[in-house]
Amino acid sequence: MNASIQAEIKQTKPFDSLEQEVFLTLLWTADRMQWRLSETLKEHGLSPTQYNALRILRGAGKQGLACSEIAERMITRDPDITRLLDRMGKMGLAQRKRGSQDRRVVVAQITNKGLDLLKQLDPVLHQFLQQLLGEMGAKNLKSLLELLGKTGSLAARATV
Amino acid sequence: MNASIQAEIKQTKPFDSLEQEVFLTLLWTADRMQWRLSETLKEHGLSPTQYNALRILRGAGKQGLACSEIAERMITRDPDITRLLDRMGKMGLAQRKRGSQDRRVVVAQITNKGLDLLKQLDPVLHQFLQQLLGEMGAKNLKSLLELLGKTGSLAARATV
DNA sequence: TCACAATAGTCGTTATAACGAATATAATCC
DNA sequence: GGATTATATTCGTTATAACGACTATTGTGA
Numbered sequence: 001m002n003a004s005i006q007a008e009i010k011q012t013k014p015f016d017s018l019e020q021e022v023f024l025t026l027l028w029t030a031d032r033m034q035w036r037l038s039e040t041l042k043e044h045g046l047s048p049t050q051y052n053a054l055r056i057l058r059g060a061g062k063q064g065l066a067c068s069e070i071a072e073r074m075i076t077r078d079p080d081i082t083r084l085l086d087r088m089g090k091m092g093l094a095q096r097k098r099g100s101q102d103r104r105v106v107v108a109q110i111t112n113k114g115l116d117l118l119k120q121l122d123p124v125l126h127q128f129l130q131q132l133l134g135e136m137g138a139k140n141l142k143s144l145l146e147l148l149g150k151t152g153s154l155a156a157r158a159t160v
Numbered sequence: 161m162n163a164s165i166q167a168e169i170k171q172t173k174p175f176d177s178l179e180q181e182v183f184l185t186l187l188w189t190a191d192r193m194q195w196r197l198s199e200t201l202k203e204h205g206l207s208p209t210q211y212n213a214l215r216i217l218r219g220a221g222k223q224g225l226a227c228s229e230i231a232e233r234m235i236t237r238d239p240d241i242t243r244l245l246d247r248m249g250k251m252g253l254a255q256r257k258r259g260s261q262d263r264r265v266v267v268a269q270i271t272n273k274g275l276d277l278l279k280q281l282d283p284v285l286h287q288f289l290q291q292l293l294g295e296m297g298a299k300n301l302k303s304l305l306e307l308l309g310k311t312g313s314l315a316a317r318a319t320v
Numbered sequence: 321t322c323a324c325a326a327t328a329g330t331c332g333t334t335a336t337a338a339c340g341a342a343t344a345t346a347a348t349c350c
Numbered sequence: 351g352g353a354t355t356a357t358a359t360t361c362g363t364t365a366t367a368a369c370g371a372c373t374a375t376t377g378t379g380a
Contacts, residue, residue: 019289022301022308023193024235029312030190031236033183036315047366067329075184076191079368082330087366104328104375129179132314136307141182144307147300148182152189154292155196207336228358239338242360247336264345264358 026151033132034076040128044121049078050088051121057094057110058118064109066099093117186311193292194236200288204281209238210248211281217254217270218278224269226259253277 015021037048046054056073057065067081078084085108088094093114099105110118133141175181197208206214216233217225227241238244245268248254253274259265270278293301 017286017289018298018301018305019293019296020285022293022296022305023289025305025308025312026186027190027194028235029308029315030187032312032315034187035237049366068327075188077195078366080330080366083366099328102328102376106329125180126177129177129183133179133182133311135314136179136182136310138178140307140310141178143303144311145178145182145185147296147304147307148185148189150296150300151293151304152185152192154295155189155192209336226358238336240336240360243336259358262346262358266359 022151036132037128040124041121044117044124045091046117046121049074049076049084050093052076053078053081053084053088054093054110054114054118057108058115060109062109064097064107066105066107068105070108088114182311196292197288200284201281204277204284205251206277206281209234209236209244210253212236213238213241213244213248214253214270214274214278217268218275220269222269224257224267226265226267228265230268248274 015024034048037051041048041051052075053070056070060069067085070085071078071081085094085096089096093111094108095111096106096108099107136144175184194208197211201208201211212235213230216230220229227245230245231238231241245254245256249256253271254268255271256266256268259267296304
């Protein structure tokens with residue numbers, strides 16, 4: 001069944017264990033998907049990280065969001081939100097200001113330019129996802145989601 | 161079911177589509193797993209990329225492998241194998257030489273030091289994977305593998 | 321209220337990744 | 351067989367990521 005993936009990573013030997021096979025296949029699949037995403041976003045001058053942050057800022061609305069909150073919501077962790085926002089500020093997609101109550105926090109907001117860019121990207125991304133995963137069908141996608149949920153909660157636990 | 165993942169990425173709004181939910185969950189899960197792996201490998205002075213390359217070189221045996229072959233087998237794509245091997249060479253884990261038939265190719269081999277390191281890491285990684293995924297059970301893992309196989313072959317296609 | 325700890329970001333530095341151009345060698349095609 | 355194209359890798363450069371140390375601000379407890 002997974003002969004194709006095994007062929008893709010040109011693994012000649014069988015995997016050491018089922019767990020290893022799942023682990024490698026999961027990382028491999030995610031890496032290819034992220035690559036596809038970055039190809040798509042590149043045409044619009046964004047990296048996946050920047051797109052992710054922009055979506056988060058749009059979701060936060062006008063009141064904006066603290067840097068630490070942004071970090072928590074990122075799909076791919078980025079330990080240095082400061083410079084990520086620097087770059088996005090330079091591109092005119094986001095802006096920052098000191099918090100008024102707690103002057104330690106820096107609140108970031110999406111700009112109108114950022115909103116416009118996202119609006120332009122929404123149908124692009126929708127189509128991207130349909131092309132990438134639409135063939136799977138709802139039933140398979142739901143099963144996958146359920147299994148990934150179990151897996152992810154294990155990966156998120158601090159126990160390992 | 162996926163309430164926990166949704167909580168983890170602090171997504172307040174529901175996802176735009178099932179495809180998007182699967183996509184984000186997959187990337188998120190893989191990112192957390194890779195992070196776990198890098199924490200584990202860090203204690204031994206390796207990055208996931210280096211570990212991956214080292215495993216590939218071990219699999220290739222004594223005759224070694226061309227740089228381009230290594231690139232194809234990597235779980236996470238790395239466009240610059242040259243410098244990856246530079247670093248691993250500096251660490252004494254790998255060595256390179258020009259191919260004898262085709263003098264364009266550079267063949268890389270794992271060193272004894274590299275083999276020793278991997279031997280030391282094998283049980284560590286086995287335990288890591290058991291802790292990370294062992295609870296899932298064989299049935300779930302096999303289902304996950306099958307679904308990832310379908311997904312991955314879509315992501316690998318050059319069509320999108 | 322004053323020291324001390326905790327929190328939120330920033331920034332200097334080093335390491336690694338990404339992008340292209342460049343080099344060297346091999347294969348191919350008049 | 352010489353020009354041309356393809357292949358394999360290297361390397362210069364820029365961008366981004368990772369790791370810590372540092373600053374500013376707030377909370378806390380004697």
